[in-house]
Amino acid sequence: MLDDIGFTFFSRPVADKFVAFCEQIKVRARIQFEETFSGESAYQVELLNTIDEALLEQLEECYSELLFGEEAANIEGNDEQGALADACGVQVQLQSGQFTTVAIEPEIMNKILSVLSIDELQSFLAQVAEDIENPKSGPICSRKPDNTI
Template sequence: MNEVLEYLFFTSTIADKFASTLQDNGLEYIREIEPMQGATLLKIAEGVDEDLWDTLDELYDDLSTEDQALLEEGLVDEDAKSTAGIYLQLSEGRQTIAQIDPDVMNRMLSVITMDEFNAFIETIVRNVETPDDSAICQRKPN
């Protein structure tokens, strides 16, 4: 698969539901276990019909909510501390999670969208991986 769409699930039950829909629609997929979190990653080729892609996107949104609820049910622990992390995809293919203060994360997401937050993080990762020592006023906007 050259260009792929990736769908991440934290519970195998929900990943199986999504995989079943992929099979029902005749889509081939690759199933991987994400090494950092042990989550299930389903990958399909990017050339999916637009209507089907919209259907899959809506299903993924619905299943993600269910997935999160199941995950939280399994993680109920009175002594547990609240944590948050940012999933980072590095240029050479490595993946990592940066742990951050959950209160800071909640405050940020109360004033910006998740897309804006992701764009911000991608800019930081890109600039760390390929630093530019020129003056900020001389750089082209990203």
């Protein structure tokens, strides 16, 4: 079971849609207003009850759709050629069960997402977190392959 999970949005109406989705699947959530390091408004949707992996998967799918769809369309500076953003990130679960958001420059994120899916990127970052939290010694060629990515 998972707890202490949050999702960040940059517009209140999109955060409200995510909370409505949470309610549809019987997950209680609340919105907390925050200010980003650049002074922009942010809305952190905090889940109020413990969820399982299946619910997390549904929530992440909805979050991705809203973030890369409606949220991206709301960012100032967007035009017919696509969305422009000054911040983006990917959530990764740490060994403790806590989640952290890895900030990625938008230009780099666009390059990464041109060859990887969101799930592949999250798997990659989860493996990086795993190897940082549990350092491994010896040559990489002598390690057992991890086929999770």
